[in-house]
Amino acid sequence: MLQSPKYLTGDSAAINEFLDKFDVFLLDCDGVLWSGDHLFEGIVETLEMLRSKGKRIVFVTNNSTKARPDYQKKLTAMGIPSNVEEIFASAYSSAIYISRILKLPAPNKVFVIGESGIETELRTEGIPFIGGTDPALRRDITPEDFNGLADGSLLDPDVGVVLAGLDFHINYLKLSMAFQYIRRGATFLATNLDSTLPMSHTFFPGAGSISIPIVNMTGQTPIALGKPSQAMMDAIEGKFQLDRARTCMVGDRLNTDIQFGVEGKLGGTLAVLTGVNKKEHWEAADAVAVPAYYADKLSDLRGATS
Structure with missing residues (x-):
């Protein structure tokens, strides 16, 4: 006991x-x-x-929405002394995993579901990516999108990883693209699987809730790089x-x-x-x-x- x-x-x-x-x-x-x-x-x-x-x-x-320098700014603004090297966030952990452990053969891009924190940390490791904060994906899906996803013309053939984090602009188009990439053999990763995010004295959907539809579609559980x-x-x-x-x-x-x-x-x-x-x-x-x-x-x- x-x-x-x-x-x-x-x-x-x-x-x-x-x-x-x-x-x-x-x-x-x-x-x-x-x-x-x-x-x-x-x-x-x-x-x-x-x-x-x-x-x-x-x-x-x-929390994958911020890169380490962003977290340091938040700590500093709150009066907490820190340096970037004391900060270990799931976006950084994900970038380290992709570049130093996964070591996929080039060219291999990452399709990102998430915010700028993930993008910043991927750049620090020299990892090419698409998706993320791209405004072209922050819209409703169209009949042309359905056709392009079905025949593959809307997909980047160099994508080898789908990385899902907390995304404040999640939509049907992004989920559909992630699904198609994984169907075509991309590795499914998640920054973390937190179901909720504590904010403003209550709770909101977390990164784990963003990846659940993809889990449901693919039948795959992502490798999670956070706690x-x-x-x-x-x-x-x-x-x-x-x-x-x-x-x-x-x-x-x-x-x-x-x-x-x-x-x-x-x-x-x-x-x-x-x-x-x-x-x-x-x-x-x-x-x-x-x-x-x-x-x-x-x-x-x-x-x-x-």
Whole structure:
């Protein structure tokens, strides 16, 4: 039987013991540091406290709409010091996977369902792509499109990968193109499989909800490059040279953040209650993962004694 998570809020001795166990903290962003554009109270001070204790911080996010420089701008605007190399997002993870692991023979373009963050990271790895934010695809499908997709004349023969992320302009045309490319043998990848996106104190469809129609059409499950994918964990370990036993994953979602840390055999996982999942979710008999620790909010770690 799994051991119950240790509750840290208000227990300075437990917080001190917790902090002493780890050198590196992998921090989810949405639902942990902020919700949308609302920064949770005490976050800046909490991160300053962790850094003052010599802890290394890596921001690990499944949101693919932003590239690492965009995330750094957001962190800076919220008063959180950071550098680009501390940020590991699913768009970057996807680009690394395509260029350094998949290594498809050229010419091989990526058909992107997603926003500019994916495009930016693909460019950094020198990966050619189509789709994405192309305004030519932000429209209704036409009878000519149906014909062009059916006979292949509307398709780029060099496309070898379909990469699906969060797309605020998803439509029937894009889904139809993705379907046809995969039918013709393209590799199906997803930046992440999050069903929802925390925003403005509620939830909206996430990247996983964008890829579900393609899964339904093709019968294929995409290789996911965000949490809880261990391809992402391996990439993080390789980049940061961290000791997994001295690393803690902090998140708000069991089936991404906590499962990511558990399956990655990290030294610990911390769930915060400011996002998707609550205590009753990991206490359920069918819980996908159980954290080692939990707190009401990340800033409760400031309850440590110096």
